[in-house]
Amino acid sequence: MPGKKKRETKVKKQHQARTKWVKEWLLKRQDLTHTNLLEELRLEPDDWRNYLRMDEDSYVMLLKLVTPLIEKQDTILRPAISPHERLTATLRYLGTGRNYEDLKFSTIISPQSLGKIIPETCSAIFQVLRNDYMKFPSTEDEWLQIASDFEKRCNFVNCVGAVDGKHVNIIPPAGSGSYFYNYKGTHSLILMAVVNANLEFIMCDFGINGRISDGGVIEYSSFYKKLENGQLRLPPPTKPRNSNTSLPFVFIADEAFTLRSDFLKPFSRQDLNNEKKIFNYRLSRARCKVENAFGILSNRFRIFHTKISVNLEAIDKIVMATCILNNFFFLQRKY
Known part of the structure; x- marks a missing residue:
């Protein structure tokens, strides 16, 4: 009738009924899984290392540490996916950057299960390794050791860390618009890190959208807030060798x-004299440590060569796991 509003009707989404509970080939995990290949690769250490990005001894150690956090109980319906399968699937995902749909054919694990297993395992890796392999300095002696390493390796005195940010490319969430769009023309989240002279991450902060510059991102980190408030317990200024001037310890x-007085950057390229050129060279030589650390991280874990297409919470767990694994490999000195 004219003038009468049409009644809105809600159409319920029809879910297609399952034709089968699970695909037949997924039930043959024990026969088809890539963990069977690992048994053969034990005879070829180089191939094992290339496959899982670590040697067998390091893998066994890591598996022992994470097993209590990722082990599941069997049910009357089906056996649980073992910690060994969960960890190898996660390491292959990080090492290759393959998506869940592709990874399911070698792991014989459904994409839906991989979507739960991989973030959970990454979280477990970070949890069991963080206290021993990413310990932020809390005493003057620990800062002095970092400064000593920078002086020996880079000829830069009183440096306690090289700082930089890395854009991690992502597939942005639906409806996010240009929120994650950066100056490089991609969508990203920023990994902000402090690195020592041994290419180890001593602090990682991840999750700020890529629209913000590195200088702006660091101001959101707890590290920078503690630096501003003088809570990092840096050593007092000291006199370097062959110098009568006391210099502060700096990033x-x-x-x-x-x-800042405790945060140095290069002189402007305009009007450089000889002394400023030497300073810029020395600073660049030391700052390359953080660039090298990011380069090693990206080439070791090819997930950084792709656009990560999982939810934001899972991306955070994935990135932090790669950073602490990077330290784990360095301190193991086996890869």
């Missing part, structure tokens, strides 16, 4: 960051 970064 170093590139031009994108704010200059």
Whole structure:
């Protein structure tokens, strides 16, 4: 009738009924899984290392540590996926950057299960390794050791860390618009890190959207807030060898960051004299440590060569797991 509003009707979404509970080939995991290949690769250590990005001894150690957190009980319906299968699937995902749909054919685990297993295992890896393999310095002696390493390796005195940010490319969530869009023309989240002279991450902060510059991102980190408030327990200024001037202990970064007495960056390229050129060279030589650390991280874990297409919470767990695994490999000195 004219003038009468049409009644809105809600159409319920019809879910297609399952034709089978599970695909037949997924039931043959014990026969088809890639863990059977690992038994053969034990005879070829180089191939094992290439496959899981670590040697067998390091893998066994890591598996022992994470098993209590990722082990599941069998049910009357089906046996649980073992910690060994969960960890190898996660390491293959991190090492290759393959998506869940592709990874299911070698792991013989459904994409739906991989979507739960991989973030859970990454979280467990970070939890069991963080206290021993990413310990932020809390005493003057620990800062002095970092400064000593920088002086020996880079000829830069009183440096306690090289700082930089890395864009981690992602598939943005639906409806996010340009929120994650960065100046490089991609969508990203930023990994902010402090690295020592041994290419080890001593602090990682991840999750700020890529629209913000590195200099802006660091201001959101707890590390920078403690630096501003003088809560990092840095040693008092000391006199370097062959010098009568006391110099403070500092972090170093590139031009994108704010200059502070405890946070140095290069001189502007305009009007450089000889002394400023030497300073820039020395600072660049030390700052390369963080660039090298990011390069090693990306080449070891090819997930950084892709656009990560999982939810934001899972991305955070994945990235933090790779950072602490990077330290784990360095300190094991076996890869």
